[in-house]
Amino acid sequence: MNWDDLEMALTADPAAWSYYLDRRSGEVQMVPVDRLDDEGTWPSGDEIDAGLDAGHLIPIEPLGSSVKYGWMAEFAASVADARLRDRLEVALAGRGAFRRFKNALLDALDERTRWFAFRDVRLHEAAREWLAEHGIEPTASPPPEPS
Secondary structure (H helix, E strand, O other), X not given: OOHHHHXXXXXXXXXXXXXEEEOOXXXXXXXXXXXXXXXXXXXXXXHHHHHHHHOOEEEEOOOOXXXXXXXXXXXXXXXXXXXXXXXXXXXXXXXXXXXXXXXXXXXXXXXHHHHHHHHHHHHHHHHHHHHHHOOXXXXXXXXXXXX
């Protein structure tokens, strides 16, 4: 199975795409929600329904913004530089928190790098948990943890 595809599905915008894990192949299938172009390479609605009914496909529900927000808050609390930590905590207040959080890290390259490594670890954990919840034992190794 492709871990990157699963992790992408777990962090995707559910308004644009639906994702399904094919138990037989381990492949993550993506389907546009609006299906404007029925000539695409994605499975048809009938194929999705048949796969779901047969138990071959499992819908992958994205983690949701509250989970990703929690990661940002956890990371912000771990920042040693009090000034940057304060900026990150202020950035997390209200609408637009995700963009403000990323912007607050633009001038702090080391912390920005640390943020992406932190986020990757949390995402790998979430993917492993998702697989375990669905009784799936992956045959491929997960991506290595960042050092």
